[in-house]
Amino acid sequence: MLQKNFKKALRGVIASSLTFISGPAFAIDLNMPVGVTPMSHDVYDLHMYAFWVCVGIGIVVFGLMLISIIWHRKAAGHQPAQFHENTVIEVIWTIIPFIILIALAIPASKVLVDMTNTSDPDMSVKIEGYQWKWQYDYLQDGFSYFSTLAADSNAASQLDSKLSPESVPHYLRDVDHPMVVPTGKKIRLLITANDVIHSWWVEDFAVKVDAIPGFVNQAWIKVDKPGTYRGSCSQLCGRGHAFMPIVVVAEGWDDYQKWVAAMQTSHGAFINPATLQPEQNGSPVVYAPAELNFNAPTPAPTQPIAASTPVAAPSPTPTIAAAEVKPAGKPTVAAAKTWTMATAMARGKQVFDANCAACHMADGKGNPAMGVPAIAAGPIPNGALAAHITLVLHGKGIMPAWGNILDDADLAAVITYERNSFGNHQGDLVQPAQIKAAR
Amino acid sequence: MYNTADAHHPEHPSGIWRWITTTNHKDIGTLYLCFSLLMFFVGGAFAMLIRAELFKPGMQLMDPLFFNEMATLHGLVMIFGAIMPAFVGLANWMIPMMVGAPDMALPRMNNWSFWILPFAFILLLSTLFMPGGAPAGGWTMYAPLMLQTGTAFPFTIFAIHLMGISSVMGAINIIATILNLRAPGMTLMKMPLFVWCWLITAYLLIAVMPVLAGAVTMELMDKYFGTSFFNAAGGGDPLLFQHVFWFFGHPEVYIMVLPAFGIISEIIPTFSRKPLFGYTSMVYAVASIAFLSFIVWAHHMFTVGMPLSADLFFMFTTMLIAVPTGVKVFNWVATMWRGALSFETPMLFAIAFVFLFTIGGFSGVMLALVPADWQYHDTYFVVAHFHYVLVTGSAFAIMGAVYYWLPKWTGHMYNETLAKWHFWLSVISVNVLYFPMHFLGLAGMNRRLPDYPVQFTDLNQIVSVGGFVFGVSQLLFVACIILCVRGGKKAEAKVWEGALGLEWTLPSPPPYHSFTEPPAANLIWAHPYQND
Structure with a gap:
């Protein structure tokens, strides 16, 4: 307990001192985030432990070199010694690194065993990588949907774009439909890909698993804190590699259940034409996904998708109500929709x-x-x-x-x-x- | 450069034909070194474009696909065009002179192994002008992404085959020279460390270049001949490519750094005026590193979902490499300890190597820890790591070697002031370039990104500025070399006060055929590595 508190305090001191150094100068923390899962805390501790071990070795080795450089100079009149071997010291400096490495390997192995234990999950979500988007499939709940780069980021990232990336909130770290998970539950992630290899990485969860076509990888998360966590594809997957972010919204169990119910009704925001708003006042029609508002069970006013596009006011003209719950992973055949x-x-x-x-x-x-x-x-x-x-x-x-x-x-x-x-x-x-x- | 009107070959051709038909180890060494310098600037130009695009978030200069082409070609050109040929060039020049031989053992093959290279790189670089563009799947060429390459695909693979053939022939030649042409009295354990490192490197090359050729040939078969090596739908496995590639790729890492270890082990004793500490343990350390390099490959693949037992095995073997590497660093420090140090440019590069390579080694140990690697993998933390070991490691060692032996090759001293400018500009800018990459990686910036979230802007700008200064500084390197070839203070046979070894018993520049008669036994016994 005491040790744990001490660890926590130490972590806080380090994090805040690094933030203090980086705060005024840089937009990011200069260190790995502590994260919001038990695993990410362990990984952070391991990272800092390895870092301080390296600092220690560095001080000794570089210190000895500096002493030589300063005192054993020919210009300072130093006469060279002629020794060229010493078995005792050579054995010692072979054994000491070995011991240090064992001291690193033991905690690393412990954390690794924990990380790979995906047994007894509360729920599972299948994640499939595509060029260049992610599909989330809620296996128990029977719905799935795609998650693509937010329209404003997409517009600002074009080569001839007049939009500045700075004007886009969460540039390249925002999607149309985020993944939603409940807090406090052990969630098993089943990760695969459709075309080439991708890699699903959310740094706050300390989960980075390659999505490989034809094979299913596993990982698990248990998110402590409600919030929005952002990540990205980390394996080069072609032209759009930088443009397939990951957004995970973690919320309490009740809110999560409401979201699941809404998703089951609409069976996937991505393929729900019912939310399409009609043209109004000559302005372009905006696809306003009501599902994005996770905390309200009823449709509420939505966020604008593109900064330059005016939002149409919600209006009660859904033409169809498709209530069929579709089988996981397969596209839904929308009912008798007719386009104008x-x-x-x-x-x-x-x-x-x-x-x-x-x-x-x-x-x-x-x-x-x-x-x-x-x-x-x-x-x-x-x-x-x-x-x-x-x-x-x-x-x-x-x-x-x-x-x-x-x-x-x-x-x-x-x-x-x-x-x-x-x-x-x-x-x-x-x-x-x-x-x-x-x- | 040296006396071309040598008595033994009065009629060897002049002009361009001299270089095309030459079988002389010094001519071929010069060709290798000039070629690698050219490729260093070609690969560097690609890097400048990458850093220019990354100066600001958003796409400013190029399509994301072209960015991927630049990243891919930068890797391939720097590894196969700049670093490896530079080491082979140094081996060509120095090994016969260091072991007391007249030339390389297989001079005609030597000519061929060099002259394959320009054609290989013309093939590779010509893909830039093909429909569909150059390969854009990264230098690692992972399937299935690489199979999406357009017309460039077979050209890239054929270019890699040619580079492999060239490397294997170069390696065979080096082994044959070292094992057969040593002067009487030079036993294996009396060889200079540069020769030892190259002997072991040459075996690594012969072992793994065919593996790379096999991996890319399997991709060729998948694309054009209907096989399914890497296609799960046909019963294959995309991971098979990664396993085969990294079985080549990890020893390749040591192919690019063991000769650098050899160079540093020559330079530090010379400018410390003190024999190398722990010669025997240095040899065993290099041999252990070479052995371990074959059983660590999957540490490049910790995120692919291997079984726990495999993750643990590769974590432990990878960490084990730190032991022999540590021994080498400690030996270099012990060589400097209580010496009489002077800081000419080669020594500056060697000291920078020990400092900065060790930093790369630290991040290497951190990367070996699988749970932490899940956070570091495929981020700029990795980019920082391998540029510390390859640029401030291998490339700095090559630059140190060039300054160290340039007076021997040309017979003139280089301009020390200009060389020191080159060193200090390089060593400062290279840290501005690579050190902030650690922070970018830890903060979550992936590698191989043409565009990034805006919070990474300020650090990327620092990195880009460091990159531009480092790039421009290398023009000073070229200036130093050109000025030294053209003239300068006359160099003595023994250029450096503390230098020991057979190459310093020859005049500067050395005769066209290095040792036409075996050197006297007492010269070998005067070698610094003798134990008695």
């Missing part, structure tokens, strides 16, 4: 910016360097509609099979958008029923 040209184009733009722009670029010019064809004046959006739908549904080469990721309504919207924007004027309005028929 205006709603399809508005929704299509959002789907395009969130999913397609990473490769086809926000201006639809494609990325010839990567072998990605243009949408603007491209052969597919200006060719036969059936071929366009087939390509988007089933993918080809590095083009993913979006039929597995997006629902019919979003697919219909984005195909409509692609055929009628970036200078394309095909005039088609694709309906979800057509996508369903083409699947």
Whole structure:
């Protein structure tokens, strides 16, 4: 107990002194965060322990070197000794590092055994990495959704963007739909990937696990404190590697249950066209995800998504109510949704910016360097509609099979958008029923 | 540089043909060193672009994909184009002179192993102009991401095959020279440490370069011949690539640092005017490091989800490497202890090496602790670690070696003032460049990011400024070399007061064929490493 308090106090002193040093000068702490899980505390202690051991060795070795450099100079008239071996001292300085290493290895092994013990979880969440987004699948609760870079970060990160990253709150560390977990529960994370290797890292949890296509890795977290924790993909995964952040919201059990209930109703915020707001006062339609407000059981006014886009006022015009709970990991087939040209184009733009722009670029010019064809004046959006739908549904080469990721309504919207924007004027309005028929 | 009208070869061609057809160890050593200097600036230019883009958050200069191409090529060019050829160049120049031989054992193969390299790098760099761009999957070329490379893919792999062939041939030549051409009386345990380190490095090269060739060939098969080595859907495993790659990759780390250990073990005794401390333990330490390097590879993969037992095994073996490495550092410090130190440029680089390489070693021990590695892995903490061991380690050792032996090669002293400017600008800027990377990594900045959250801006700007100053400072290095080749104070045979070893018994510059007759036995017995 005493030892634990002492440790806590020491940790506080170190953290605050480092903050004091860094506080006035830098925007970040210069040290690893202590974090909010039991494991992250252990890892922090191990890190500081190893750090001080290194400092100690450094003082001895560098100190001896400095003494030599200062006193044993030829310019100071020092005459060289001629000794060149001493078995006793050589044995001693082989054994001492060995002992120091054992003293490091024992606590490290203890923490490691604890970290890899994923048994007896209270719940499990499957996390799947995609180029370049994350999918969270709540296995027990039967819903899943995608989490992509927030629209304002996305806009500001474009090469020709006029938006300054400084003006975006949580630039590159914000998503449209965060992962939500309850506090105080042992949660097992099952981590995999769809295309290439990604790595799911939230520093405050001390969890970094590679997401490998075809294999499922495990980790566990138990978050002490409610709050919003931010992380990112840490394994190079292609062009969008810097642009697939992780946001985890930890909240009390009751709030979490409300969120789960809301998610089960909407079965995934990402694919819920019911929240689409109609056009108002000529301003662009904004996709306003009511699910983002976790603490209120009823839909509440929402945050603006893009700084430059005005928010439409909430208005009671949901056209459909899809109440079906979908099986985990599979896209939901939205019920009899019918698009008008205006709603399809508005929704299509959002789907395009969130999913397609990473490769086809926000201006639809494609990325010839990567072998990605243009949408603007491209052969597919200006060719036969059936071929366009087939390509988007089933993918080809590095083009993913979006039929597995997006629902019919979003697919219909984005195909409509692609055929009628970036200078394309095909005039088609694709309906979800057509996508369903083409699947 | 040296007397080209040598009596033994009055008719060897002049001009460009001399360099294309040469089988002389000094000519080939010069070619290797010039090539590596050129590649150092090519890889450095890529790094400058990376640091320019990272000066501010947001994308300013390039597409994220081009950034990934730069990061990939920077790694490949620096490792295979700058550091490895520089060490082979030093081996070519120095090993025959240090063991008392006239030339390398296999001179024609020597010519070929160098002349493969320019073609390999023309192939690699030409991918920048291909549709789909240069490879962008990182120098580690992990599957399945690497399989998304466009036209550049087969060219990159063929370039790597060529580099591997060149390295293996160079290594065979070095082993053959050391084992067969030593002067009578020079037993293995009387060899200079640079020769010992290179002998062990050459065995590492022969052991692991074919492994790399195998790994990238499997990727080639997966992409073009329908195999599924790394494709889970076809029964393969993406992790197989990482295991095979790092079975090459970790010994490769020591391939890039063991010759540096050898150089430092030559320079420190010379300027301490005192024999190397613990010669025997140095040899055994290098041999142990080489052995251990084969059983630690998975410490590059602690986050891939290995079984607990594997994590523990690789953690313990990795920590074990600190023991022989520590022995080497202690021996260097003990060599300096109670010597009569002077601080010419080679010694400055050697002292900086011991300081800064040790810092890289400390972060290495921290990275070995698996739970902590989960936080450090793939962040700028790792970038800081391996640049401390490769830039302030290997590259500083190479620069020290060039200043140490340049008077021997050219017959002229270099400009000490200019060289000291080069050293001090480099050593200060390199720490401004790499030290803040530790903090960025701990605060959560991943490596290989074209763009980053705004809270990392100020430290990234410091890092970039350090990078630009370090880059520009290297022009002084070129200036020093060019001025020294062109002229300068005449160098004596024994350039440095405290220098011991056979190379200093030859005139500066040495004759075209180093030792046409074996050196007298008493010269070898005067060697600093004798124990009696």
